[in-house]
Structure formats: C-alpha cells, structure tokens
Amino acid sequence: MKNSLVSTFLFTIFLIIAAINLVQSQNKDIDLLRDINLKRNMRLDGGFKVVTNTVIPVGVGAPVGMFATGLLTKDATLRNNGIEAGGSFILATCLTYGLKWTVRRPRPYDTYPDLQAVVKESSYSFPSGHTSAAFATATSISLMYPKWYVIAPSFTWACLAGYSRMHLGAHYPSDVATGIVIGVGSALLMHQGAKWYQKKYGVN
Template structure:
C-alpha cells in the first residue's frame, strides 16, 4: 500500500501542485519556530505569565517531538521511497535523513496539537490541524515519505504534545501542593 500510493501520487502530480506542496512543506520549520517565539515575546511584553507558560509548553513539545523523531529515524534507518524504488517512485523534493517517521509531519502535528491544547478553541484547532494535514500530505505528494512514515510522524507529534502537557501539569501540581509533613511542624 505504501509503494502503490506514492506511485499513484507521482503519476498524477502537476507542476503547480508540486510548487504549492513544496511551499507548504517548506513552511513547517518557520511556522513551528514562529508560533512559540511570537507567543513568548507577546507574553513577556504584556506581562502575561500564562501566555509565556503556554509558549514555553509549545516549544517544549516541539523539542520532545524532534528528539523522538530523530532517534527513531536513525534507529530504524528506512530509506526514502525514491532511493528504495528508483524509477518507480519519482521524488519532487529531497530529504536529507532517513524516511521513518516523517519529521515534517511530527513537527507540524506537535505544533498544532500543543497550540490547540494551550488554547482549546475550534478557531485555533481547525487552521492548525488543516495546516498539519497539508504538511503531511505534501510529504507524500512530493514523493519523500510513505503513508506509514506520515502516520508515525503524526502519532509522534500528537503524542509528544500530549505527554509534554501532562508532564507540565504534573510539575505544576507538585509545585503548588504543600508538603503535608511541613504542616505538622
């Protein structure tokens, strides 16, 4: 299924479509860096401590996702589709690291999930997850990732954001609850 999906996508690819999906794909790093940076700066300027904490959480989620993704990429070391099936799958872009999981997808879904968890509103979630979905699809359309790479990247991205959120909750609870032993003194 992985191979046949990519062959079909590359056969139907148009020049305009390739340019669009390359732009979407290229937006991943910039948008994922821009969102927490702008939120952090705005929170500091406004003196809005919750916004600063949310910006840091989004940045932490992205970092956790990146570490897990890179660890998996080099542990599994799956070749890119065009390298594994030369002549059958045409890549319209390049990728510099192993294929599994998709780093762009992991980054986009980590960013979208963390942003939505920080501000759980439909008008945040819909554009964030639409963008993450477009990034994911672009990686397949460009022929640089298999569908299974995309699925794994989405799971890593969403999972990283969720785990980071839960870790931050646990840390906050631990710092806000008083030690019961000190109350006895």
C-alpha cells in the first residue's frame, strides 16, 4: 500500500514536470486553442459558462454533503468518503495554485488579442484550476463508488468542464491537460492514503 502511494505520487510529479516542459513550446498549444475558440459554436457559450460555474459548487458541495450526511446518519463510511473527496479537492487546489504562482503563465487572451475571451480571470493560466477541481471530484467519487452510472456522468461533467475552459478562451490545451493530471493524481493519492491510514490505524 505504501509503495503504491509513493508510485502514484512520483508518477503524478513526472507528468506535471512533463507538462511544464510542454508549456515552453507554445506553437501547437495556441494553434489548437485557436481552432477551439475561434471556430466554436457561439450558441454554446452560455451552456459552457454554466458548466464552468458548477465546478466550485460541486467540488465543495459534494464532500461537505457526504460528510454532513454521514454525521447525521452515523454512517462512518459516508463521513470518511466526504473527508477523502474534500481532501482530493483541497490537494488539487493547492497544487494548482502553487504551480500558477511558480510558472506565472499569462492568460491566452492577454498574449493573443485575436482570441475571444468569453470569461476573464484574475489568476495565472497554468494549470487550469477548474479542470483540476472537476477531475479531482469526478475521480474521487468514482473511486469510492465504482459503478458505471456514477463514473460516466462524473467524467462527462469533468470533461465538459475542461473543454469549457478552452471554448471560453480562458485556458490553453496544456493548461487543461495538466489540470486533468493534477485532479486525477490528487484523487488517487488521497484514495491510496485513506486506504493506508484505515488499514494502519483500523479507522472505520
């Protein structure tokens, strides 16, 4: 279990470093973003803004709801699942903003004025916080409830959230890809860590 936790951590770090190196070669990144943003169906702008705006409420609400329900019903498993999901969200957010302030990549619409920014953000671009939060939430819930009717809608929502960031002109594809790695990696780390902790200390 401990080896699995270390392996997951190291693999996540490796992918993040690879993504940072990818940021240095920006030509393909901006070409793909232009294809997505400038050739988009503008009638979908409103829908994608709604998807984007669900990320934080779902990312915070899901673990809080599980934890609170677990406390009220004296369901230790549900309570612990809420802690695990919340931990995944917090870890993904901390890693994301740590990288944002380390890399300090400007938003694509600031560097390329031809892009159409449907939404504007005050933070740095790399990596995508909405994407990392969405994938941390989707992965965490899917690991705890591995049923197709949980996994399919969870990852459909997360993928739409990630795509919405490019559609709306807020992020490069590499920002979104790195957000996926951070989100999935954070959830895997928390899941492995929770299993290790419960096994070691016999916590229910």
